[in-house]
Amino acid sequence: MAMAYLAWRLARRSCPSSLQVTSFPVVQLHMNRTAMRASQKDFENSMNQVKLLKKDPGNEVKLKLYALYKQATEGPCNMPKPGVFDLINKAKWDAWNALGSLPKEAARQNYVDLVSSLSPSLESSSQVEPGTDRKSTGFETLVVTSEDGITKIMFNRPKKKNAINTEMYHEIMRALKAASKDDSIITVLTGNGDYYSSGNDLTNFTDIPPGGVEEKAKNNAVLLREFVGCFIDFPKPLIAVVNGPAVGISVTLLGLFDAVYASDRVSQLLESKRSGKQREMRAFESSFSVASHKQATFHTPFSHLGQSPEGCSSYTFPKIMSPAKATEMLIFGKKLTAGEACAQGLVTEVFPDSTFQKEVWTRLKAFAKLPPNALRISKEVIRKREREKLHAVNAEECNVLQGRWLSDECTNAVVNFLSRKSKL
Numbered sequence: 001m002a003m004a005y006l007a008w009r010l011a012r013r014s015c016p017s018s019l020q021v022t023s024f025p026v027v028q029l030h031m032n033r034t035a036m037r038a039s040q041k042d043f044e045n046s047m048n049q050v051k052l053l054k055k056d057p058g059n060e061v062k063l064k065l066y067a068l069y070k071q072a073t074e075g076p077c078n079m080p081k082p083g084v085f086d087l088i089n090k091a092k093w094d095a096w097n098a099l100g101s102l103p104k105e106a107a108r109q110n111y112v113d114l115v116s117s118l119s120p121s122l123e124s125s126s127q128v129e130p131g132t133d134r135k136s137t138g139f140e141t142l143v144v145t146s147e148d149g150i151t152k153i154m155f156n157r158p159k160k161k162n163a164i165n166t167e168m169y170h171e172i173m174r175a176l177k178a179a180s181k182d183d184s185i186i187t188v189l190t191g192n193g194d195y196y197s198s199g200n201d202l203t204n205f206t207d208i209p210p211g212g213v214e215e216k217a218k219n220n221a222v223l224l225r226e227f228v229g230c231f232i233d234f235p236k237p238l239i240a241v242v243n244g245p246a247v248g249i250s251v252t253l254l255g256l257f258d259a260v261y262a263s264d265r266v267s268q269l270l271e272s273k274r275s276g277k278q279r280e281m282r283a284f285e286s287s288f289s290v291a292s293h294k295q296a297t298f299h300t301p302f303s304h305l306g307q308s309p310e311g312c313s314s315y316t317f318p319k320i321m322s323p324a325k326a327t328e329m330l331i332f333g334k335k336l337t338a339g340e341a342c343a344q345g346l347v348t349e350v351f352p353d354s355t356f357q358k359e360v361w362t363r364l365k366a367f368a369k370l371p372p373n374a375l376r377i378s379k380e381v382i383r384k385r386e387r388e389k390l391h392a393v394n395a396e397e398c399n400v401l402q403g404r405w406l407s408d409e410c411t412n413a414v415v416n417f418l419s420r421k422s423k424l
């Protein structure tokens with residue numbers, strides 16, 4: 001299996017990009033019905049369609065496409081037979097040689113037929129113009145797209161600072177489950193608008209079911225545990241592109257990500273603020289086209305809200321940043337800038353704001369070209385010895401929170417926010 005994969009990767013490298021696929025039994029069906037009517041234009045269109053295939057059609061098909069392409073463009077196999085240990089080139093040679101003296105026009109037709117037989121896998125991509133994202137529908141609170149081996153899950157409640165309401169919790173779980181099974185290599189979470197996320201939507205606490213607040217707290221604890229569990233168990237590299245302030249659960253979850261990237265705008269802005277350079281700060285702020293853009297800060301104000309840590313942060317944060325630094329954040333609600341969060345290990349790297357998106361996405365695209373199985377296996381090796389512990393921590397945190405949600409401290413904090421008496 002692994003060898004077949006390696007063969008395929010190498011074959012891709014040694015072929016024109018358009019013929020990254022190929023042959024077989026399926027094709028045999030088409031070989032004899034050759035009407036020799038496929039034009040050069042049809043052939044070129046098919047080569048372009050192959051590039052849009054979203055599902056890997058399998059090594060055999062890829063080899064067949066390779067062979068037909070060679071036959072259509074160069075005629076019968078004219079290469080010396082590779083050595084028995086040169087597995088990849090031997091597989092390609094065999095496929096091409098097996099076409100014997102099939103005329104170029106017939107090979108071209110068969111190539112076109114084969115590509116058209118792969119149409120189910122083309123349908124999803126053909127809905128999208130080349131070069132644009134494949135967008136998943138069926139989400140109200142997210143925009144989920146897939147391109148270049150990256151599934152991007154974007155929080156999409158910008159007017160509410162991407163606060164995570166109950167629907168969004170469910171949709172994030174659904175999107176993560178889909179991403180774990182789709183053909184993407186890595187998964188990215190980011191936010192639309194000026195915030196990454198303002199954390200739990202405090203109105204989640206207002207919809208009390210007939211069973212009363214105890215039932216509500218219990219249900220929320222069950223759901224929260226399931227939600228955090230999706231992050232603990234997510235099998236592919238999971239990366240946060242933190243585009244603005246992050247609050248509460250959107251911060252604590254970062255300890256379960258594989259990499260966290262943020263822009264340096266925070267540090268520059270705060271530095272100006274700290275040094276009292278007001279004019280410089282105003283100039284700095286106005287230099288951004290989106291005037292409402294906010295600093296990317298990291299804030300977990302649990303005590304202020306009468307709550308306690310979640311997202312496994314009671315375990316991951318002391319490990320990541322030292323117990324004392326974690327205490328300042330999780331217990332005393334100290335807000336960190338991106339630079340500070342990076343110095344403490346919560347953020348992987350901070351980029352200059354002017355080039356943040358460009359640099360991050362260039363890097364992510366390069367990551368997405370790495371061998372997917374190696375990425376998953378390496379992640380599993382790292383996560384394996386922690387998984388059980390993380391699930392236990394998650395269960396305990398949810399249990400404690402269930403009690404906190406019933407406390408006066410929490411009720412008062414939520415009421416104060418909702419009645420506009422308080423803000424972070």
Ligand SMILES: CCCCCCCCCC/C=C\CC(=O)SCCNC(=O)CCNC(=O)[C@H](O)C(C)(C)COP(=O)(O)OP(=O)(O)OC[C@H]1O[C@@H](n2cnc3c(N)ncnc32)[C@H](O)[C@@H]1OP(=O)(O)O
Nearest residue numbers: 160161163169198199200201202220223224248249423424
């Ligand atoms: C399936 C599972 C369901 C389980 C449900 C329970 C699970 C609980 C999980 C964990 C519990 C807690 C963890 C946390 O996340 S704690 C952190 C909670 N977040 C906050 O306390 C932030 C509150 N928001 C603010 O302080 C401010 O809004 C802000 C983020 C500092 C931004 O200030 P701003 O002046 O720039 O913008 P503002 O006008 O306030 O906001 C614009 C509108 O967005 C609304 N909004 C923002 N954040 C939230 C939020 N977290 N919850 C609800 N609504 C929010 C705000 O009310 C404005 O709305 P409107 O325009 O007035 O209608």
